[in-house]
Amino acid sequence: MEIVMSIVIGIVFTVSVYLLLSRNLIRVILGTLTISHGVHLLLITMSELQRGAPPILNIGEENFTDPLPQALVLTAIVISFGVTSMLLVLGYRTYKEHKTEDLDQLRGSADE
Amino acid sequence: MNNIIILPIIIPFIIGAILLIFAKHHKLQRVISGLTSIALLLFTIYLTVLVYMDGIIVLEAGNWSAPFGIVLVADMFATLMLLLTAIIATACLFFAFKTITPKRERFYFYPFYFFLLVGVNGAFLTGDIFNLFVFFEVLLLASYGLIVHGGTKYQLRESFKYVIINVFSSALFVVAIAWLYSVTGTLNMAHLSERIAELEQTGVINTIAMMLFIVFATKGALFPLYFWLPKSYFGPPAAIAALFGGLLTKVGIYATIRVFTLIFYHDAGFTHKIIITVAAGFTMLLGVLGAVSQFDFKRILSYHIISQVGYMVMGLGIFTPLAVAGAIYYIAHHMIVKTALFLFEGAAKRVTGVSDLKQMGGLLKTHPWLAWLFFISAISLAGIPPFSGFFSKFPIILAGFQEGQYVIAGVALLVGLLTLFSMMKIFGYAFWGKQKHTEEQAKIKIGKLLAPIAPLVALTIILGLAAEPMFQYSLEVAEQIMDPQIYIDSVLKE
Numbered sequence: 335m336e337i338v339m340s341i342v343i344g345i346v347f348t349v350s351v352y353l354l355l356s357r358n359l360i361r362v363i364l365g366t367l368t369i370s371h372g373v374h375l376l377l378i379t380m381s382e383l384q385r386g387a388p389p390i391l392n393i394g395e396e397n398f399t400d401p402l403p404q405a406l407v408l409t410a411i412v413i414s415f416g417v418t419s420m421l422l423v424l425g426y427r428t429y430k431e432h433k434t435e436d437l438d439q440l441r442g443s444a445d446e
Numbered sequence: 447m448n449n450i451i452i453l454p455i456i457i458p459f460i461i462g463a464i465l466l467i468f469a470k471h472h473k474l475q476r477v478i479s480g481l482t483s484i485a486l487l488l489f490t491i492y493l494t495v496l497v498y499m500d501g502i503i504v505l506e507a508g509n510w511s512a513p514f515g516i517v518l519v520a521d522m523f524a525t526l527m528l529l530l531t532a533i534i535a536t537a538c539l540f541f542a543f544k545t546i547t548p549k550r551e552r553f554y555f556y557p558f559y560f561f562l563l564v565g566v567n568g569a570f571l572t573g574d575i576f577n578l579f580v581f582f583e584v585l586l587l588a589s590y591g592l593i594v595h596g597g598t599k600y601q602l603r604e605s606f607k608y609v610i611i612n613v614f615s616s617a618l619f620v621v622a623i624a625w626l627y628s629v630t631g632t633l634n635m636a637h638l639s640e641r642i643a644e645l646e647q648t649g650v651i652n653t654i655a656m657m658l659f660i661v662f663a664t665k666g667a668l669f670p671l672y673f674w675l676p677k678s679y680f681g682p683p684a685a686i687a688a689l690f691g692g693l694l695t696k697v698g699i700y701a702t703i704r705v706f707t708l709i710f711y712h713d714a715g716f717t718h719k720i721i722i723t724v725a726a727g728f729t730m731l732l733g734v735l736g737a738v739s740q741f742d743f744k745r746i747l748s749y750h751i752i753s754q755v756g757y758m759v760m761g762l763g764i765f766t767p768l769a770v771a772g773a774i775y776y777i778a779h780h781m782i783v784k785t786a787l788f789l790f791e792g793a794a795k796r797v798t799g800v801s802d803l804k805q806m807g808g809l810l811k812t813h814p815w816l817a818w819l820f821f822i823s824a825i826s827l828a829g830i831p832p833f834s835g836f837f838s839k840f841p842i843i844l845a846g847f848q849e850g851q852y853v854i855a856g857v858a859l860l861v862g863l864l865t866l867f868s869m870m871k872i873f874g875y876a877f878w879g880k881q882k883h884t885e886e887q888a889k890i891k892i893g894k895l896l897a898p899i900a901p902l903v904a905l906t907i908i909l910g911l912a913a914e915p916m917f918q919y920s921l922e923v924a925e926q927i928m929d930p931q932i933y934i935d936s937v938l939k940e
Contacts, residue, residue: 354614376620403627406623424602427597
């Protein structure tokens with residue numbers, strides 16, 4: 335299972351790097367969205383995908399699932415949700431002010 | 447009793463939330479935020495003295511004991527950073543009262559300001575590496591709000607790039623944490639230090655260390671990841687630019703020093719002496735060359751942040767107590783002087799209306815106080831005795847020669863010379879020469895703007911003249927952070 339997950343994470347990272355390197359504003363934002371998905375999958379996979387009993391409640395069980403990565407990934411998801419919504423607003427305002435979504439035209443070397 | 451170390455996080459958080467309610471009453475906002483920042487300053491002075499006298503204070507959140515729960519750790523390094531943060535935050539806030547337009551004040555300037563402090567103080571105090579990530583995100587989200595605050599065309603364009611680079615590096619931070627957790631099975635920094643000492647620092651741990659270094663180098667503007675800084679710090683008004691220039695990159699540097707003295711110190715021959723020292727050398731040199739090539743007051747100062755961050759990391763790279771103490775002294779000196787210089791830029795711009803050096807001139811004649819206070823800060827930055835710049839560069843370069851790192855020490859000396867050159871360029875163009883602003887502009891009074899900056903200038907003089915006790919203090923801080931066992935014992939209580 336971990337191997338399948340690793341391949342999936344690799345694909346997600348590839349897609350997000352491709353999107354991050356594109357010229358379109360909205361694609362770059364989608365790139366940050368997918369890279370955070372890839373990172374969250376990595377976080378949950380790196381501590382092994384055990385299928386034991388839920389921790390704390392079941393006394394007497396031998397195998398427990400590690401609860402910490404799930405708590406971590408939940409925190410990370412909430413943060414990336416906030417950052418993405420902020421980025422979408424920022425991208426929209428940038429588009430409204432500059433009337434373009436092409437990052438090549440937002441290089442800004444004219445005023446140096 | 448040890449609950450008090452959560453106050454630097456919780457006070458700005460509550461006050462920031464309260465200020466959200468009073469967003470439209472800017473008089474009330476000024477009163478509340480001014481009083482809070484002074485209270486925070488007094489409290490951090492108390493905390494610094496307390497930790498200096500009684501040793502490290504540890505708070506286990508929710509009474510969960512150390513490796514399982516989240517801990518907050520106030521050691522001497524953390525409290526020193528808290529104190530410096532409170533000093534420059536107060537100075538910038540009082541400068542902002544006079545310069546931020548009411549329109550900007552109404553759009554949640556002060557809440558953002560305090561939420562930024564929540565993140566910064568939390569990042570200094572936390573003893574858990576995932577918590578460090580969370581506090582980094584808190585401070586970054588507030589900084590996104592502040593850097594684009596006002597929403598001018600230039601700000602929107604450059605902030606977008608600032609946000610993207612920071613989101614990307616935060617993603618790498620989580621990757622590094624995931625690897626670290628899978629290798630060691632813990633995220634508590636003291637526990638990590640113990641586990642890695644058992645595992646021996648080999649290939650995979652060095653990889654993780656370098657990944658974290660890349661993350662902190664992006665936040666702290668080190669070579670080759672500093673390209674976002676000069677343009678994005680040019681956009682916001684002087685009070686915000688000064689706070690960012692003084693504070694934000696130093697959080698990245700603090701995290702680098704913390705991680706590479708507490709956790710990844712076993713393979714110093716590779717990580718410190720090669721990777722960090724080389725990065726420091728290029729950072730210093732390219733930063734100062736960028737500054738020399740610029741002709742804008744604010745851009746020159748922004749490039750100098752980069753070159754000076756290099757000195758701090760150079761102190762870490764040489765990795766002797768003397769060098770690390772020098773780096774700590776340098777952080778203190780830099781945070782104070784850099785903030786002062788950015789605020790002087792704001793005051794000069796109030797008079798002339800521009801920050802392009804070619805359109806400025808003759809400020810010495812019309813505003814002598816501004817000129818001479820700027821002059822003191824500028825030569826302090828360049829490292830001329832008797833100000834703090836000299837006494838902070840001296841131990842770092844001395845340690846470089848003692849350790850036989852001649853190339854990096856030579857680069858540091860050259861960079862000092864070029865810093866002096868570009869500071870004198872600002873002085874020569876903006877303050878000497880023919881008066882280029884109109885007679886009406888010459889009558890603008892800026893005494894009220896200089897009042898919050900004067901204490902910072904006084905501090906650089908004090909740090910210079912009282913170098914002996916101050917340096918003794920940074921040496922004690924350095925000895926404490928270079929012996930990880932002290933930190934581990936006080937957190938894990940074995």
